[in-house]
Amino acid sequence: MVEYVMSLSFPNQSRSYEPTRNGVRFWAYDEVFEITFFVDVGVFYRPDSWAAPNEQEVLDAFDRSRSQIQAFAERAYIRHNRSTYILTAANCREADKR
Numbered sequence: 001m002v003e004y005v006m007s008l009s010f011p012n013q014s015r016s017y018e019p020t021r022n023g024v025r026f027w028a029y030d031e032v033f034e035i036t037f038f039v040d041v042g043v044f045y046r047p048d049s050w051a052a053p054n055e056q057e058v059l060d061a062f063d064r065s066r067s068q069i070q071a072f073a074e075r076a077y078i079r080h081n082r083s084t085y086i087l088t089a090a091n092c093r094e095a096d097k098r
Helices: 055-064 064-078 089-096
Strands: 014-020 022-028 033-040 084-087
Touching: 014 055, 022 055, 022 064, 033 055, 055 064, 064 084, 084 089
Parallel strands: 033 084
Antiparallel strands: 014 022, 022 033
């Protein structure tokens, strides 16, 4: 029996801030299939104050953490094989324990 190991690529470096959901959407590909990820701002942004971060601050924080976020995305995709994923601080901490 041959097991297919899914691997993601991230050729598209675009991402978009979604203020109503307080996070960033980005995309990956498994061959020709586009996979959408939404990552909650709490995964990569720890504000110094209670003030809400602006769009540029959130996108800059995402960019600084991109490789770690993509690693979380790969682990989430391998486990669940869906077309849309939501990454939160809680499920990323859980992935770190494995």
